[in-house]
Amino acid sequence: GVTSAMDLNQAWADLKxxxxxxxxxxxxxxxxxxxxxxxxKDPVVANSSDWLTATILVVRDxxxxxxxxxxxxxxxxxxxxxxxxxxxxLIGRLFRDAMNNLELTSGITQALSELDVDIDFIRELEPDAxxxxxxxxxxxxxxxxSMATVGVPAYxxxxxxxxxxxxxxxxxxxxxxxxxNWLAFGDPWEFPRREAAYTIGFxxxxxxxxxxxxxxxxxxxxxxxxxxTAYDTPVVGWRGEKVNTLRLWRARPTSPIKLDLFNxxxxxxxxxxxxxxxxxxxxxxxxxxxxAGQELRLRQEFxxxxxxxxxxxxxxxxxxxxxxxxxxxxxxxxxxxHPALAVAELMRLxxxxxxxxxxxxxxxxxxxxxYTNHTLLPEALETWxxxxxxxxxxxxxxxxxTINARLLTDVKTAGHSEEILEKVSxxxxxxxxRVRMGNLSFVGAHKxxxxxxxxxxxxxxxxxxxxxxxxxxxxxxxxxxxxxRRWLMQANPGLTQLLRDTIGDGFMDNTExxxxxxxxxxxxxFRAKFAAVKLENKTRLAHLIHERTGVKVDPTAMFDIQxxxxxxxxxxxxxxxxxxxxxxxxxxxPHKNWAPRVKVFAGKAAASYWQAKxxxxxxxxxxxxxxxxxAVRDLLKVVFIPNYNVSAAEVIMPAADLSEQISxxxxxxxxxxxxxxxLSGALTIGTLDGANVEMLEHVxxxxxxxxxxxxxxxxxLRIKGYNPRATIEGIPALKEVLDGIxxxxxxxxxxxxxxxLVDSLWNSDHFLVAADFEAYTAAQREMDALWHxxxxxxxxxxxxxxxxxxxxxxxTIREYAQxxxxxxxx
Ligand code: OX2
Numbered sequence: 132g133v134t135s136a137m138d139l140n141q142a143w144a145d146l147k148x149x150x151x152x153x154x155x156x157x158x159x160x161x162x163x164x165x166x167x168x169x170x171x172k173d174p175v176v177a178n179s180s181d182w183l184t185a186t187i188l189v190v191r192d193x194x195x196x197x198x199x200x201x202x203x204x205x206x207x208x209x210x211x212x213x214x215x216x217x218x219x220x221l222i223g224r225l226f227r228d229a230m231n232n233l234e235l236t237s238g239i240t241q242a243l244s245e246l247d248v249d250i251d252f253i254r255e256l257e258p259d260a261x262x263x264x265x266x267x268x269x270x271x272x273x274x275x276x277s278m279a280t281v282g283v284p285a286y287x288x289x290x291x292x293x294x295x296x297x298x299x300x301x302x303x304x305x306x307x308x309x310x311x312n313w314l315a316f317g318d319p320w321e322f323p324r325r326e327a328a329y330t331i332g333f334x335x336x337x338x339x340x341x342x343x344x345x346x347x348x349x350x351x352x353x354x355x356x357x358x359x360t361a362y363d364t365p366v367v368g369w370r371g372e373k374v375n376t377l378r379l380w381r382a383r384p385t386s387p388i389k390l391d392l393f394n395x396x397x398x399x400x401x402x403x404x405x406x407x408x409x410x411x412x413x414x415x416x417x418x419x420x421x422x423a424g425q426e427l428r429l430r431q432e433f434x435x436x437x438x439x440x441x442x443x444x445x446x447x448x449x450x451x452x453x454x455x456x457x458x459x460x461x462x463x464x465x466x467x468x469h470p471a472l473a474v475a476e477l478m479r480l481x482x483x484x485x486x487x488x489x490x491x492x493x494x495x496x497x498x499x500x501x502y503t504n505h506t507l508l509p510e511a512l513e514t515w516x517x518x519x520x521x522x523x524x525x526x527x528x529x530x531x532x533t534i535n536a537r538l539l540t541d542v543k544t545a546g547h548s549e550e551i552l553e554k555v556s557x558x559x560x561x562x563x564x565r566v567r568m569g570n571l572s573f574v575g576a577h578k579x580x581x582x583x584x585x586x587x588x589x590x591x592x593x594x595x596x597x598x599x600x601x602x603x604x605x606x607x608x609x610x611x612x613x614x615x616r617r618w619l620m621q622a623n624p625g626l627t628q629l630l631r632d633t634i635g636d637g638f639m640d641n642t643e644x645x646x647x648x649x650x651x652x653x654x655x656x657f658r659a660k661f662a663a664v665k666l667e668n669k670t671r672l673a674h675l676i677h678e679r680t681g682v683k684v685d686p687t688a689m690f691d692i693q694x695x696x697x698x699x700x701x702x703x704x705x706x707x708x709x710x711x712x713x714x715x716x717x718x719x720x721p722h723k724n725w726a727p728r729v730k731v732f733a734g735k736a737a738a739s740y741w742q743a744k745x746x747x748x749x750x751x752x753x754x755x756x757x758x759x760x761x762a763v764r765d766l767l768k769v770v771f772i773p774n775y776n777v778s779a780a781e782v783i784m785p786a787a788d789l790s791e792q793i794s795x796x797x798x799x800x801x802x803x804x805x806x807x808x809x810l811s812g813a814l815t816i817g818t819l820d821g822a823n824v825e826m827l828e829h830v831x832x833x834x835x836x837x838x839x840x841x842x843x844x845x846x847x848l849r850i851k852g853y854n855p856r857a858t859i860e861g862i863p864a865l866k867e868v869l870d871g872i873x874x875x876x877x878x879x880x881x882x883x884x885x886x887x888l889v890d891s892l893w894n895s896d897h898f899l900v901a902a903d904f905e906a907y908t909a910a911q912r913e914m915d916a917l918w919h920x921x922x923x924x925x926x927x928x929x930x931x932x933x934x935x936x937x938x939x940x941x942x943t944i945r946e947y948a949q950x951x952x953x954x955x956x957x
Contacts, residue, residue, distance in 0.1 A: 152193060153238035159245055161189045174246065180316070182246070183226070183253040186239060187319045190229050191365070198365045198374035205284040206450065211459065211954045213278065213285040216439055216473060217271040217466035218432065219415070220289050220377060221263030223777025225320055225364075226254050227621050228276070233371040258313040259776045261295035262379075264419035264735075265696040266611075266803050267505050269777065270582075270940075271466055273614040273803075277940040279368030279375045280616075282957035283948055288439035290431060291321075291362050291379035292415045299735045299774045304751035308417075308738050320364045327361035327378075329441045330385070331434050337526045349483055351526035357408040358383040359438035369616055369640070380438045382411035417737050419696045420511045426523070429515055433524060436470045440477055444485075454485055458498035462952035465502045465576070468513045468568035473500060474534070474575030475527040483526070489533070501951045502572040502579050503609070505800050507586070507593055508700065514565035517558065531557055531566060538574055542601055554597035573598050573605065578951045580609045583801035583822040585842065609947055610825055611801040612940035615642045618807045623785040625664040626811060626932070633657065642936035652929040655922070662925050665788070665812065672786035675779075676731070676770050682758055684768050688727035689918050692808070693791035694775055694783055697736035697743040700798040704746050704888070705900045706730070706791055707753060709907055710769060711868045714753075717763050726915040729768045733775035733783065745888045747771065752877040752884075780804075785811040788924075789914060792817030793907065795898045797842035799823075806938040812928040814917075816910055818903070822938070830934045834927045838910035839903040848902065855896035865904050869893070 151157065165185040166172050172181045205212065230236045243250045263269060271287065278285040297308040332353025340348050359380040366375045384405035393401035411434050416423040440463075447461060448454070465473055474496065481492035506512075521528045535557040542552055557574065559565045573579050573595060581587030587608035591599045599606055620627045620639065630638060634647040651657040669686040676684055693706050710730050717725055732750050736743035754769035772779060790808035792799075792815055799821040809815060809826060816836040817823040827835050840848065859866055873889045875882030892900060917924050948956045 152233070153235055155238045155241035155245065158189065158235070158238050158242035161192070162186055162242060162246065165189050179248070179253050180256055182243070182248045183256050184319050186243065186253070187226055187257075190226070190233065190235060190239070191320065193233055193235065194229060194365045194367050194371075194374055197367070197371055198376075201284070201374045202376075209450075209460070210284045211952070212446075212461060213283050213948075213952050213954060214439065214443055214461065214463045215271060215274060215278075215285060215287045215466060216436060216463060216470035217268070217287065217289050218435065218469040219263030219268030219466075220260075220271045220275070220287060220379075221265070221268035221777060222260045222272040222275075222377075223617075223781075224254070224257045224259055226257050228617055229367050231616060231621050232276075232367040232369050258315075259295075259778050260313055260318075261311055261776055262289065262292055262415060264296060264415070264417060266801070267419070267467060270611055270803060272777075273612065273617070273940040274944060275366045275375065275377055276368065276614045276616060277612070277944040279366050279373045280614075281941050281944055281948070282368070282373050283375075283944060283952075283954055284373075285375045287366070287375075287377040288435060288442075289377070289379050290412050290415075290435050291381045292412060294414045296415055296735065296776075297417055297738070301747070301751060301771060301773045304755065305748045306736055306744050318362075318364075321362045321379075322364075324361040324363055324378075327442060329359045329438045331357045331359050331382075331437050333357070333430065333433070333523055335525065337529060348486075349526060349529070351479070351483065355407075356385045357411060357434065358385055359434060361438075361442070378439075378442070380412065380435050382408050382434060384408035417735070419737065420506050420508055420698060420700075421737060421740070422510055422513070424515075426519065429519065429523060432469050433472050433476070433527075436472045437476050439470075440473060440480060444480060454481070454487065454495070457495050461499050462954065463500050464947070464951070465500060465572055467503060467505050468572050471502075471513070471568040471572040471575075472524070472527060474571050475524075475530040478530050478534070479526055482530075493534075493537075496575055497577050500576045502576040504569070504572075504579060504581055504586075504590060504594070507589055507800065508798065512594065513568040514559055515568065517564040517566060520566050528566075531571065534571075534574065545601070547601060551597045551600065555601055569594060570598065573602075577605070578607050579605050580607050580947075580951065581800065582609065582611045583825060584608050584610060585797075585819075585824050586800040586821060589797060589842065607950060609943055609951070610822055610938075611803050611806070612938050612943035613803050613806045613810070614940050615810065615936075617781070618784065619810050622781040622807075623664075623668065623811050625667055626661075626785065629660055629664055630932075638936070642939040642941065645933050645936040648929060648933035652926045652933065658922065658925040658929060661812065661929055662921070665786075665928070668785040668811075669788075672731075672782055675782050676772060679772055680770050682754070682768060682770050684729045684770065685727065685765060688729045688765075688768070689788045689914075690731060690786055691728050691789040691791065691914075692731040692783060692787040692813075693793070694731070694733040694772075694780065695802075695804050697734045697740070697747055699742055699746075699898050701794050702898055702900060702903075703732060703734070703750070704892075705793055705903060705907060706732070707746065707750050707769075708865065708868050708900065709904065709911060710757075710767070711753060711871065712864045712908065713911070714757050714760075714763065714767055715864070715867060715871075717766055718760075721762060721764065724919065725766045726918040727766050729770065731770055731772065731783070731787075733772040733779065735775060742888065742891065745885065749872070749877065749885060749888065756877055780807070784808055784813075787811070787813035788918075788928075789813060790815045790817075792820070792823050793839075793903075794818060794820045795903075796820045796840055796845050798898075806935065809931045809935045809938070812932040814914070814924070814927055814931060816907075816914060826935075826938070829937055830931050834930045834934070836910050836914060838906040840899065840906075845899060848899070853896070853899065853902065855901050856893055858896075858901040859893060862901065862904055864908070865901060 165188045170181050240250045275287045295311050298311045300307045333355040335352045335354035338350050362379050364377040389401045477496045481487040557570050581590045637644040673686045750771045757769050784807040790813040792805045796818045802821040818839045819841050872885045878884040945956050948954045
């Protein structure tokens with residue numbers, strides 16, 4: 132029957148406050164009110180998207196009170212704030228995340244179902260905010276959630292790209308890129324902030340004036356200006372206790388149209404300046420761990436860095452009216468070198484605009500800033516031509532020169548050699564002068580961190596060897612983590628429920644309590660339940676695979692999964708070559724006791740990275756042959772899931788039996804997918820690289836399959852001289868695979884399709900695929916044997932979940948808070 136609004140309100144008033152928020156009857160009236168007054172629809176005609184928008188707006192209302200309370204309390208208690216500057220925030224969908232953290236999921240689910248709306252259906256309609264490429268951007272998103280959870284008052288600062296990472300389609304086996312349009316119907320989570328707008332300058336010249344006492348003041352007269360306007364999205368921590376802000380900047384022209392030009396008939400010319408301004412926040416560069424050397428990219432970097440720093444100083448001065456205590460109240464984290472111009476921009480603002488003396492400004496700048504390095508790959512280390520920086524940011528170039536002159540004097544005075552001087556310099560003088568953004572970040576920061584133990588150690592002997600010699604206390608390690616709310620509770624509700632029933636709710640507030648699960652690894656009844664949850668997750672993934680690729684896979688086969696950006700150093704080609712070898716072996720010996728496997732791949736390649744695209748195509752071509760070959764009797768399937776993103780990952784991670792983490796040792800800084808898989812009980816097959824090293828320490832050598840060369844062995848082999856040709860000749864199974872590909876077995880209509888890929892392996896094999904091939908094959912056959920002993924496999928799987936708690940990003944953030952930012956956590 133229909134209940135009156137008044138009756139509902141009375142029933143609600145009778146509830147305890149904690150029950151009140153999650154009361155389905157009340158949530159139902161809230162949703163209906165939003166549907167009418169915010170969406171403008173009658174329930175009778177509302178479509179699924181309308182219901183989603185209305186429900187999101189209800190959830191958002193529940194966040195806003197807490198958001199204001201958090202902001203007010205941070206202000207009142209004069210808390211130090213952390214500012215996370217990142218060109219990428221790969222947040223994905225927010226609906227389930229916000230509901231879960233507010234503990235509204237059950238109430239909303241019921242309210243919607245009483246309204247005849249299927250929550251699982253509508254939540255799939257929310258677009259992914261794909262404002263990032265891969266691990267670097269997803270880490271920033273996990274950090275935002277963890278900072279709110281552990282009570283660090285924080286702002287994330289980035290760019291509100293109109294178009295996030297491209298949508299990937301697979302056509303005829305090949306990657307095709309389509310624009311992604313997450314904002315097409317608006318974003319119900321964001322709040323535009325008209326009042327937060329800043330002018331960002333480009334180009335022009337520097338004016339120097341002499342004061343009465345002979346001191347000089349520099350002032351930059353930009354030739355071009357662009358407006359940065361803010362859009363805020365609240366970020367709720369676990370149990371809704373604290374809410375932080377993600378503030379993304381949108382670029383607008385200072386004047387929208389040149390009316391005189393328009394009226395004189397030059398319609399394009401009238402808009403050209405406007406378009407030039409808007410293009411700054413138009414698209415996310417699709418480069419991951421590789422260079423994006425374009426002038427527009429540098430404009431994006433300065434745009435968001437300058438807007439963020441202006442905003443930070445404005446907020447600080449408004450509260451304290453002095454810059455004396457800046458470093459006590461402000462910490463700025465530079466996520467990679469993309470915001471490295473913060474070093475020069477903060478100096479400019481302090482010296483030119485706030486009249487601080489250079490030394491005082493420098494002390495503050497270093498105390499405020501810190502820098503995270505995410506890669507050692509030389510092609511990914513940003514450098515910009517001096518003449519470009521000079522033209523675009525003349526005052527910043529001067530400041531960089533001054534910082535450099537002082538640095539080199541100090542280093543020389545300390546007695547370091549010419550060779551060291553040349554390496555620590557902010558300017559690379561070889562073949563065209565360039566600004567080294569890594570060195571600029573290092574020098575301007577009080578702490579520089581790597582993202583896993585091995586990576587931080589390698590930083591000290593590779594990219595930052597000389598800077599580390601000069602500043603031995605600056606480099607510190609902060610091993611990455613992932614948020615257990617999204618990657619366990621939300622992505623794997625089945626496992627979460629089983630864990631709650633088994634070890635209680637403690638792990639939900641402290642992931643390390645997952646250790647209480649250890650004894651259950653030996654308990655057959657528990658293992659059966661654990662296996663049942665896994666099978667359910669695999670069935671869900673099997674549906675997704677069928678829907679997106681048309682391939683039917685058996686959920687009882689081993690799901691062997693490699694999902695991440697496509698890159699040669701990550702070695703998806705090692706995986707697919709070994710898969711082909713397995714295919715050959717099955718055909719040669721079809722009645723051997725093979726372990727049935729489904730090989731799952733997903734990931735995007737940078738649009739211009741032809742070698743990575745060629746690997747995608749090979750995977751699809753191999754799938755085409757293998758999946759249609761009756762001789763393999765469903766013992767092997769190969770699928771490539773198109774358009775890998777956060778939402779796909781939420782289905783994929785919980786469904787893996789085996790997680791592939793097989794980068795050339797020394798090249799994957801950390802990895803975070805490895806952690807998401809492990810948390811859901813996948814076993815890892817991997818090299819001793821990145822955070823795999825620490826996963827080995829935590830789960831124990833019996834519960835992870837490590838194979839292949841170590842980083843040291845890789846280096847030694849390179850020094851000695853690696854001969855891929857001789858290596859391949861010595862491995863008949865690999866040679867057979869390469870010859871088969873080269874002869875066109877997988878591309879009969881285009882026999883030369885893989886000539887480039889195959890030739891590069893024979894001739895250079897920079898990522899040592901052949902060198903690790905036999906070790907990888909042997910490791911895979913061990914996994915086959917283990918699969919046949921399901922009790923043993925599941926015991927290890929349970930121990931992986933039990934021992935992965937340390938890899939929560941809450942732990943990572945607590946370490947940053949204590950050792951870099953100097954802020955308390957709760
Ligand atoms: C990635 C790294 O490749 C990955 O190993 C790491 O886990 C992640 O950052 C988060 O730290 N672009 N993406 C990365 O580095 C760069 C540069």
